[in-house]
Amino acid sequence: MAVSNVSFASQVEEWVRDTEKRMIAVFRTSASMVIAEMQLTNKQGGLNRIDLGTHLASLQVGINTPPQKAIKKAKDTTDRSFNMGAVDAIIAGAEIGDTIVASYGMAYSLRLEYGFEGTDSLGRSYHQPPYAFVRTAAQRWPQIVEKATEMAKARSAARNG
Numbered sequence: 001m002a003v004s005n006v007s008f009a010s011q012v013e014e015w016v017r018d019t020e021k022r023m024i025a026v027f028r029t030s031a032s033m034v035i036a037e038m039q040l041t042n043k044q045g046g047l048n049r050i051d052l053g054t055h056l057a058s059l060q061v062g063i064n065t066p067p068q069k070a071i072k073k074a075k076d077t078t079d080r081s082f083n084m085g086a087v088d089a090i091i092a093g094a095e096i097g098d099t100i101v102a103s104y105g106m107a108y109s110l111r112l113e114y115g116f117e118g119t120d121s122l123g124r125s126y127h128q129p130p131y132a133f134v135r136t137a138a139q140r141w142p143q144i145v146e147k148a149t150e151m152a153k154a155r156s157a158a159r160n161g
Contacts, residue, residue: 020096022152028091029148030141031100035061035087037137037144038102047133049112057082058105061090067103104134 039056040046048056059082060068087102094100104110115130 018156022156024094024096025155026145026148026152027096028094029151030145031091031094031102032084032088033144033148034137034141035059035091035102036084037140038134039082039084040133047131047136049131053081055104055106055109055112058109059087059102060105061087061100061102063090063094063098063100065101067101068105071105071107 037046039048039059041048041050041056043050050056091100104113111126111128112131113134114132116126116128119125
């Protein structure tokens with residue numbers, strides 16, 4: 001009888017460890033999916049806008065850190081590419097209870113998200129509609145978590161099946 005109790009206890013411990021791993025995987029995958037959706041441009045079926053690359057490349061991701069202050073002009077405009085792999089590498093360090101912060105580093109990005117009506121500091125007039133690419137992706141969090149959960153279940157079934 002003692003042997004079966006030990007076996008049962010170890011099975012429960014293994015199940016708990018596996019469940020924790022799946023929870024972390026769903027959390028990380030969901031965060032990555034939200035950020036990827038934020039970055040989708042209108043030409044890719046998303047809400048974001050294509051610019052010269054500075055806005056899209058200015059996306060910054062951190063764990064338990066406040067967003068960095070937006071800048072008006074890119075300091076170095078030679079590399080205007082976005083790297084989702086770098087984002088995923090940061091997210092890979094996140095644990096349950098952490099806050100993953102994704103923000104755009106260009107002040108122009110705020111105009112794209114919220115819109116801008118009026119004259120800027122250089123005297124140019126704008127009627128910029130809001131594109132709400134960040135807010136819309138964030139509002140889809142429940143659906144994205146559901147999709148990430150299904151993906152985790154499928155991976156688990158494939159390993160165990």
